[in-house]
Amino acid sequence: xxxxxxxxxxxxxxxxxxxxxxxxxxxxxxxxxxxxxxxxxxxxxxxxxxxxxxxxxxxxxxxxxxxxxxxxxxxxxxxxxxxxxxxxxxxxxxxxxxxxxxxxxxxxxxxxxxxxxxxxxxxxxxxxxxxxxxxxxxxxxxxxxxxxxxxxxxxxxxxxxxxxxxxxxx
Numbered sequence: 001x002x003x004x005x006x007x008x009x010x011x012x013x014x015x016x017x018x019x020x021x022x023x024x025x026x027x028x029x030x031x032x033x034x035x036x037x038x039x040x041x042x043x044x045x046x047x048x049x050x051x052x053x054x055x056x057x058x059x060x061x062x063x064x065x066x067x068x069x070x071x072x073x074x075x076x077x078x079x080x081x082x083x084x085x086x087x088x089x090x091x092x093x094x095x096x097x098x099x100x101x102x103x104x105x106x107x108x109x110x111x112x113x114x115x116x117x118x119x120x121x122x123x124x125x126x127x128x129x130x131x132x133x134x135x136x137x138x139x140x141x142x143x144x145x146x147x148x149x150x151x152x153x154x155x156x157x158x159x160x161x162x163x164x165x166x167x168x169x170x
Contacts, residue, residue: 089113089120093158095151099126110155118142118160122152 046056091114099108107127114120122144124135137152138145142160144152 086117087115089115091115091118091120091159093155093160095155095158097151100128108151110149110151112139112152112155112159114139114142114156114159118156120159122148122155124149124152 091112093110093112093114095110096106097108097110098104098106108125110122110124112120112122118139118141120139122137122139124137126133126135137148139156142156144156148156
């Protein structure tokens with residue numbers, strides 16, 4: 001009887017192995033093959049047709065890190081340039097006039113050189129037949145800090161106009 005039990009157990013074990021092999025051939029193997037095809041397709045899409053997805057993803061991460069570094073540097077540089085632009089003399093106003101009756105040719109002038117906040121200087125050159133005199137007056141917030149002539153005020157106002165910051169002709 002003992003041998004019959006051993007044969008029964010052995011038969012059950014063989015049957016289980018056969019069932020497992022049939023299941024593997026009929027179900028698991030095709031599913032694994034399909035999964036491998038999908039993984040290859042995925043790798044091909046991610047890697048651009050060459051290599052595998054992990055290599056491509058690493059390359060993309062490195063590239064993104066390089067771009068982040070470049071963008072951070074550009075942001076720093078833009079900040080530096082904006083700080084510098086706040087102090088440049090990008091606005092200019094120019095007025096030619098005759099300081100004295102009969103001198104002719106409008107050889108006297110007022111030149112306002114200002115930054116974006118309206119700080120800077122207005123230079124005035126007054127021409128006469130005997131000599132020429134030049135004066136400089138500080139300007140703050142588009143207003144002269146000392147008494148200014150009407151020509152100097154006009155030069156400051158011309159510098160204040162939006163076109164003067166774009167290199168408009170004087």
